[in-house]
Amino acid sequence: MLSLSGLRLRFGAAEIIAGIDLHIGAGELVVLLGPSGCGKTSLLRIAAGVERATAGRVENGFRRVAMVFQDPRLLPWADARDNAAFGLKAAGMGKAERRTIAEAILLRLGFSAGDLDKRPSQLSGGMMQRVAIARAFALSPDLVLMDEPFSALDVGLRHDLQALLRAEVEGAGAAVLFVTHDVTEAVRLADRIVVFSPRPACVVADVTQAPMLASVGAAYEASAALLRRAEIAAALAPPGASPLALAGARERLSLAGKASAARR
Amino acid sequence: MLSLSGLRLRFGAAEIIAGIDLHIGAGELVVLLGPSGCGKTSLLRIAAGVERATAGRVENGFRRVAMVFQDPRLLPWADARDNAAFGLKAAGMGKAERRTIAEAILLRLGFSAGDLDKRPSQLSGGMMQRVAIARAFALSPDLVLMDEPFSALDVGLRHDLQALLRAEVEGAGAAVLFVTHDVTEAVRLADRIVVFSPRPACVVADVTQAPMLASVGAAYEASAALLRRAEIAAALAPPGASPLALAGARERLSLAGKASAARR
Amino acid sequence: MAVPARPLSPALLSAIWGMAGLLALAGAWQWGAMVFGPFVLPSLAETGEAVVRLVDSGKAGPALLATLVHALAGCAAGGAVGFLLGVAGGLAMPVGAMSYPVFTALLGTPPIAWVVLALLWFGPGGGAATFTVAITAAPILFIATLQGMRSRDRGLAEMAQLYRAPAFMRFTDLVLPALADFLIPALATALAFSFKVAVMAEVLSGADGVGGGIATARSHFDLPETMAWIVLAIAVLILADALLLAPLRRRRAGRGAPVPLSAEA
Amino acid sequence: MAVPARPLSPALLSAIWGMAGLLALAGAWQWGAMVFGPFVLPSLAETGEAVVRLVDSGKAGPALLATLVHALAGCAAGGAVGFLLGVAGGLAMPVGAMSYPVFTALLGTPPIAWVVLALLWFGPGGGAATFTVAITAAPILFIATLQGMRSRDRGLAEMAQLYRAPAFMRFTDLVLPALADFLIPALATALAFSFKVAVMAEVLSGADGVGGGIATARSHFDLPETMAWIVLAIAVLILADALLLAPLRRRRAGRGAPVPLSAEA
Amino acid sequence: AAPITSALAAPAKGLEILGAPNGSTIVLLRLLQSGALSASAPDATFRLWRDTDELRAAIVSGRTSLFTTPTHVPANLANRGLPLKLFAILSMGHLFVISSDASITSFKDLAGKELVGFFKNDMPDLVFRSIARGYGMDPDKDMTITYVRTPMEAAQMLAAGRATTAILSEPPATAAIMMAKKEGRTLNRAISLQDDWKKQHGGLGLPMAGIAVHERLIEESPELLKAMAAGLPGARDWVLSDPAAAGQLGEEKMDMKAPILASALSHFNVVAEPAAKLKPGLVAFYETLLSFQPEALAGKLPPDSFYLDF
Numbered sequence A, B: 001m002l003s004l005s006g007l008r009l010r011f012g013a014a015e016i017i018a019g020i021d022l023h024i025g026a027g028e029l030v031v032l033l034g035p036s037g038c039g040k041t042s043l044l045r046i047a048a049g050v051e052r053a054t055a056g057r058v059e060n061g062f063r064r065v066a067m068v069f070q071d072p073r074l075l076p077w078a079d080a081r082d083n084a085a086f087g088l089k090a091a092g093m094g095k096a097e098r099r100t101i102a103e104a105i106l107l108r109l110g111f112s113a114g115d116l117d118k119r120p121s122q123l124s125g126g127m128m129q130r131v132a133i134a135r136a137f138a139l140s141p142d143l144v145l146m147d148e149p150f151s152a153l154d155v156g157l158r159h160d161l162q163a164l165l166r167a168e169v170e171g172a173g174a175a176v177l178f179v180t181h182d183v184t185e186a187v188r189l190a191d192r193i194v195v196f197s198p199r200p201a202c203v204v205a206d207v208t209q210a211p212m213l214a215s216v217g218a219a220y221e222a223s224a225a226l227l228r229r230a231e232i233a234a235a236l237a238p239p240g241a242s243p244l245a246l247a248g249a250r251e252r253l254s255l256a257g258k259a260s261a262a263r264r
Numbered sequence C, D: 001m002a003v004p005a006r007p008l009s010p011a012l013l014s015a016i017w018g019m020a021g022l023l024a025l026a027g028a029w030q031w032g033a034m035v036f037g038p039f040v041l042p043s044l045a046e047t048g049e050a051v052v053r054l055v056d057s058g059k060a061g062p063a064l065l066a067t068l069v070h071a072l073a074g075c076a077a078g079g080a081v082g083f084l085l086g087v088a089g090g091l092a093m094p095v096g097a098m099s100y101p102v103f104t105a106l107l108g109t110p111p112i113a114w115v116v117l118a119l120l121w122f123g124p125g126g127g128a129a130t131f132t133v134a135i136t137a138a139p140i141l142f143i144a145t146l147q148g149m150r151s152r153d154r155g156l157a158e159m160a161q162l163y164r165a166p167a168f169m170r171f172t173d174l175v176l177p178a179l180a181d182f183l184i185p186a187l188a189t190a191l192a193f194s195f196k197v198a199v200m201a202e203v204l205s206g207a208d209g210v211g212g213g214i215a216t217a218r219s220h221f222d223l224p225e226t227m228a229w230i231v232l233a234i235a236v237l238i239l240a241d242a243l244l245l246a247p248l249r250r251r252r253a254g255r256g257a258p259v260p261l262s263a264e265a
Numbered sequence E: 001a002a003p004i005t006s007a008l009a010a011p012a013k014g015l016e017i018l019g020a021p022n023g024s025t026i027v028l029l030r031l032l033q034s035g036a037l038s039a040s041a042p043d044a045t046f047r048l049w050r051d052t053d054e055l056r057a058a059i060v061s062g063r064t065s066l067f068t069t070p071t072h073v074p075a076n077l078a079n080r081g082l083p084l085k086l087f088a089i090l091s092m093g094h095l096f097v098i099s100s101d102a103s104i105t106s107f108k109d110l111a112g113k114e115l116v117g118f119f120k121n122d123m124p125d126l127v128f129r130s131i132a133r134g135y136g137m138d139p140d141k142d143m144t145i146t147y148v149r150t151p152m153e154a155a156q157m158l159a160a161g162r163a164t165t166a167i168l169s170e171p172p173a174t175a176a177i178m179m180a181k182k183e184g185r186t187l188n189r190a191i192s193l194q195d196d197w198k199k200q201h202g203g204l205g206l207p208m209a210g211i212a213v214h215e216r217l218i219e220e221s222p223e224l225l226k227a228m229a230a231g232l233p234g235a236r237d238w239v240l241s242d243p244a245a246a247g248q249l250g251e252e253k254m255d256m257k258a259p260i261l262a263s264a265l266s267h268f269n270v271v272a273e274p275a276a277k278l279k280p281g282l283v284a285f286y287e288t289l290l291s292f293q294p295e296a297l298a299g300k301l302p303p304d305s306f307y308l309d310f
């Protein structure tokens, strides 16, 4: 059980999180949706215990916590295999065993054998993201915090990993707190969808639903329906940012462009 | 006019790009789709002239080239405003003028005035991505290379920026080479969609279409149709990664999980 | 979980701790003086008296100024050469590979090898001391700069290349800030060495400055005065470090919590 | 655009350029010898003969070994202290803030201040030289390590904290590799200084080793022999640098093109 | 003068004799080599000190109680509280002005000349300045002195032709002359400072170097002092009569080249006199130092007990 109650966060004078309550139990997958810069990453970092809230309580009853950070956070001097095995090494597992496990997971995530020895600088963006995912799942965690974990993956991998994730939740009873910008992904995965307002973040919607992994069409319909709800649309697709309102702003941009062109 | 012909790339013994021809003219927006690790970023880097191909020709007739890299590549010691103004400074524009332009663009991209002074370490992932986008567009480039540029943005911003991008292509006649994993985004934006095979990359489909910004429903239909084409499905959503094939692999993963759990 | 009020700025706090460190050093000294007696280490009190005497007699001022000039001029000249060659070496492999063993050799060569040469070239009036300092500072800066160049972020360099940033802008906007992490410790090391080397070179070349004072005090077996000169020189060094390098360090720290150069995409 | 065949490994190529650099240094020396005459700078030939003489007579071996031992032992002992305090200082602000001015002061203090103390504690048989080397190496490593700790990637530290990596693993897997960029130049600087300081301390404290040889050669007014000793010491230094530090540098370079610590998400 | 108090004592154990790096040390070395001390200090060893720090460390740590030294060093240290006594004088001065300028033959010829000095503000410099004053010259105005640290560098610059005139001690003076000769240049021993000193001080010589002892040696090993007193004149005679052998001994034990030391010996004014006997000369010397730089002797004359007799 992870409980965040009355959570507030400030950086100096700026209020980032303005009072959030959130509770997740085992076997539950909660997706967080919210506009860019609203405080989702900050909330996850507080939940993980690597950031202190300005106010509020964090109670974490889970023992094995893993996190897929928004950036991969791989050791630049270690290869993919050793990076994926980091959590296992931290848990005290022997070298041969942890490497075997890390390899199996990486291969499962679409790595070829030749890529296991590559260092982060030799991996593509999506490959780095997969190493970070492998590192988290190698631990068979009971709480997984995931910050836009599939953002750099192709459709095939993304669907595959979504299924894998649901299996972990349903099979192993893991709890997952999942941040994404992809509303369809949210609908496919979530037992519950929590929508945040723009900064300072507070909860504008909390929707309990059945995950729609099975049907792509149903997921599309559900996500469209979600975005039609006024409070959610206001947070995620505010009218000010609709294509119709662009004309004036575009002028400003092309003006800027002209000025710079004149100088060249 | 950007022409890549007979492009090949190897890293040591590994072949990454296996002969690709690609031509883009002014006012054209070409989207590249392809599985993670297939060589899209590498191709963009070759087109940008920051990586040398092992074989093939690169002809670039555009004068002002900008690129949104897959990672933001911001100067950690400069604030958002100065980072966005980097290209203008490189082009020799004075301090006051380039800051005004950078500010205008950042505000247009959803920054609040207080965020302009923040350094990258104080920005969220999506905010960093927007600074990198602002840096590229400040130049009013005639060729823009974009590597998953909207991956960390919320739905509202993403739609907004898609519209803005089409406006640049249609209004200012810019050429855009755009990498994404979001098929719907590809369909909304592209004049042409080029699909790559898994590594070594070669072209498996080259679809000319009309961009479908206007209708979300139509874009969804078109992307579903695209993914139904056998050669595209094989590249982007191979059957091996379908949820149905997961059972066996999951066993391996949970096995791994058990082993690690035993150690704790 | 309210953050407790912090009445002291980090800079002040660190200065206070620094004082504490120096006090501990002084304590160790006093202990040594008591255990080993005045012919090994004079007491703090005796040395303090000698400091007062030197300052009052007006000898300290000009000598410290002379040493400061030798140290800073040598450090600046040598440091500039080392820095520029380090940058060049980072850009063009042969320059770095050629210079590296030369600088290592220079750093490892006892000054005996060129004391006479330096006297001939620069004369005894402090020129020799400045030269000796320069030849010490140059390799320190070179080695650090070269490593900094080798460790710099290729991603940012690629970005600058794409945006066709002119060479000078690349230097000021990319190279220099990225090198700061390497230059700060190298400059601190070079500055401290500059004072030591300047003093020793003054002793060797018979110049004025603190070294001249030390040579005289030593030939008089006036240990308190010898230590007084050293204490004065160290005080000026710590002051110079605080005035010249602390702003750099503060600026570096002002970048905020260090983050990877291009994180969190 | 086929990449041209590269017959030479980078390490070999850089060694060849290094030789070229040393040859250029030798050229400058020869030029100086011709211009200034044998009593300012002996010629290469004379010095070479003296080197052969020293090696043949069997004097060179033991002396070089003694100096090597003084330099390496001092460098290792002092370097370890500086490194550990630097790491501690990076973890706990007070430790770093307290130690910083103390190490600056130690670095800037002419050895005159503690030669007698060192002789008392460690005796004239090389112990004093080792101590003097240690007290020079410690601050160099400390300052660099402290900066390295301050520049380290908080993102990775956060990751390690989340995965509850034990302290020792954090040290070996995160801290140490990240510090490599700072330790490599600091170690190179400290090693070169160690040789110089060891030789000078041997000269002053009447120990054996190269410094003893130099003192004798100087009182014989035998300049070629003086320079021969120095050349031998430098040769051993460059060898030590190549054997001890080049592997570190190669390993660091082996990480491939340096990238930001967590790039391209 | 304080006579040596006799007491029953065992032979001195582990005695380490430190020799000053100047030529007169050869007398004490000869004494040791001749075996005259083997009864009273059977395992005595000899070592050169190169720096006063080394000397100070050795005295304070108790490793040495017997050493040769410039005469102002033990006086200074005694005044500062180290119980040292001056036992014997070995050299009556070994300071010269060496020049390639043949027109310099007397001190007054130095007027308007450039010269190189060493050990600024130390004893050789003070002696030179005192003599200059004696001739009514101001060493800072009537001539230009540039300083190097040690006589080695001064000799090097002379031999290299980079300086015309230098104040030098022996044996560097002889070394400079010999080195220059190899290069085909002639250097003259233009002025003997001890001669000028003697003229200015009514015939009292310049007692520059001698043997000093620590009080504990006097208490613990009076036999040793007796043996030294008995053997020193003979050692001196041996040195003076056989410079070649002395040079050889110096090369073995004192890091000096035999030919240089041998030919420098005649310029050394080697003696072997009890300190007490030369007290007037020493006092004159000390008073001169005091008049210039009282700190050079810690501000006062050493007590009477400082001058030992034998």
Ligand SMILES: Nc1ncnc2c1ncn2[C@@H]1O[C@H](COP(=O)(O)OP(=O)(O)OP(=O)(O)O)[C@@H](O)[C@H]1O
Pocket: A115, A118, A121, A122, A123, A124, A125, A126, A127, A152, B011, B014, B016, B034, B035, B036, B037, B038, B039, B040, B041, B042, B043, B070, B199
């Ligand atoms: N320096 C290198 N050395 C070896 N292999 C490399 C290197 N750089 C990239 N690669 C390989 O090249 C392939 C293509 O990488 P690239 O970054 O172009 O992929 P991508 O299509 O952009 O993938 P993604 O969608 O995950 O970003 C990857 O398999 C990667 O491992």
Ligand SMILES: Nc1ncnc2c1ncn2[C@@H]1O[C@H](COP(=O)(O)OP(=O)(O)OP(=O)(O)O)[C@@H](O)[C@H]1O
Pocket: A011, A014, A016, A034, A035, A036, A037, A038, A039, A040, A041, A042, A043, A070, A199, B115, B118, B121, B122, B123, B124, B125, B126, B127, B152
């Ligand atoms: N160290 C800091 N100092 C000041 N403000 C900060 C700092 N770190 C984060 N912020 C601010 O906190 C806000 C929330 O950041 P956070 O990374 O949590 O956003 P996010 O919801 O994850 O956004 P995204 O979807 O773009 O990743 C941002 O506006 C950011 O500018």
Ligand SMILES: [Mg+2]
Pocket: A040, A041, A042, A070, A147, B124, B125, B126
């Ligand atoms: Mg975020």
Ligand SMILES: [Mg+2]
Pocket: A124, A125, A126, B040, B041, B042, B070, B147
């Ligand atoms: Mg990519």
